[in-house]
Amino acid sequence: MPRPRTHDQALRLRLLDEGGRLLAAEGPAALTTRRLAERAGTSSSAVYSLFGDKAGLLRAMFAEGFHRLARRFAELPRSDDPASDLMALGYAFRAHALANPHLYDLMFRSPFPGLDLPVEDCEDALATFQVLVSAVRRCLEAGAIAPADPEEVAKVLFGLVDGLAGLELRGWLGEPEVAGKCWELALGVALRGLQRPEEEPSLSWRPPSYRSGEGRGGGREPGPVAGSQGRAVPARRATSRR
Amino acid sequence: MPRPRTHDQALRLRLLDEGGRLLAAEGPAALTTRRLAERAGTSSSAVYSLFGDKAGLLRAMFAEGFHRLARRFAELPRSDDPASDLMALGYAFRAHALANPHLYDLMFRSPFPGLDLPVEDCEDALATFQVLVSAVRRCLEAGAIAPADPEEVAKVLFGLVDGLAGLELRGWLGEPEVAGKCWELALGVALRGLQRPEEEPSLSWRPPSYRSGEGRGGGREPGPVAGSQGRAVPARRATSRR
DNA sequence: TCTCCTTTCGAATCATCGTTATGAAACATC
DNA sequence: GATGTTTCATAACGATGATTCGAAAGGAGA
Helix, strand or coil, X not given: CCCCCCCCHHHHHHHHHHHHHHHHHHCHHHCCXXXXXXXXXXXXXXXHHHHCCHHHHHHHHHHHHHHHHHHHHHHCCCCCCHHHHHHHHHHHHHHHHHHCHHHHHXXXXXXXXXXXXXXXXXXXXXXXXXXXXXXXXXXXHCCCCXXXXXXXXXXXXXXXXXXXXXXXXXXXXXXXHHHHHXXXXXXXXXXXXXXXXXXXXXXXXXXXXXXXXXXXXXXXXXXCCHHHHCCCCCCCCCCCCC | CCCCCCCCHHHHHHHHHHHHHHHHHHCHHHCCHHHHHHHHCCCCHHHHHHHCCHXXXXXXXXXXXXXXXXXXXXXXXXXXXXXXXXXXXXXXXXXXXXXXXXXXXXXXXXXXXXXXXXXXXXXXXXXXXXXXXXXXXXXXXXXXXXXCCHHHHHHHHHHHHHHHHHHHHCCCCCCHHHHHHHHHHHXXXXXXXXXXXXXXXXXXXXXXXXXXXXXXXXXXXXXXXXXXXXXXXXXCCCCCCC
């Protein structure tokens, strides 16, 4: 007897993707409930009936992005060559970024620091990182890469692919073919660099040690470094002081 | 004869840094002229007398960030070991990020896509990248790394350090000492990987080729995948800040 | 002390935000 | 077709945004 509902799962997904596109195209300030509703061909109240409020929309976008990434990772076959599997993970990450450029910033750049994500929204996110750690660990066990701390290796590899994906999505890697060559170069370099043992001296030079307040003044205080004291896990953002 | 001016260079710099801190702490939406003025101990019209409008402030923040980075690069000594110089560039990038965490997003994450930057504001930015390319080129000429396209190598290295810096500033690399080990690992791996020639087969496996249609579309059609979770109503009500 | 000129502050303006209350719209049933 | 029930779009509300503009503030010369 009721009116047929249009605020359904299809609209929900449309809002998530369209919201991402708005975010990617015009930045966080442009992602308003009104503009989103207009783009999705509905009214702004759809956001409230489907997500509760705007923060709920953002949380859902975040969760959706990591859900897609987790699924992509889960679909990768596991071969008996752990190094190949590790590389495949890198290319899968790239494929995810290219397929979901509109969700990338929300997933990895926290454009809304005030947003705090409940643990259940972070599960997929943490799981994807653990997939990487596991792949590294298998490489270590198989002797495919030189001994090292798997967590650290995973962080470095994630830094690499995150950096590359960010560059590619901003168009800084050039045409797709050039970008593809960069990815091959990057992942090849990483793997070769990990294979060769670290002891082998490639350099006479030693890196500097960073005492915590080093740099030249970014202002009065030597090292604001607000974000660098955080925990090891990308949990939620602490709400700012104020 | 006039009233003594307080909208001077000192206030200008204070606004740039304080604006960066606001941006880093609470995101683009929190960077308003009112809040910035309050933090800097002035009135919002200071922004207009010093920068013309809010976009001018953002442009100045961007330019200031790259000016500092360019200066830091320019101050690096050039040794006769190009590989060491290349590594030093990486650590200098890290030092810049740690000393200016509040400007990092604005420099490398474009949180205001609508902002268009005139060429003169981008000169330092382009120059810093060319410093990297030159350092790579010197390594190639000296045979310190295996033959490769210097632009591509520079892009990959920039991707690596950008990714790492982003992770560190968000606290995802852990405590500073752990983060430092990640940087050493990363740059060491990169250099070793670049030294070993690419032909040396390290892998039986070939990367996938990305047909250009694959992702670019923005995930409009590919597997939504996620409606499966099914919950429609968010429940949590996290009011916005304040 | 009183002008005059420059500079800054804060109130006012207009637009737009997130969010909500209200009434119209759309069907099933009678 | 009338009725009842559920659902959605619209208009409104209060808050806050960027920006502007008149009035006040502060010294210099008289």
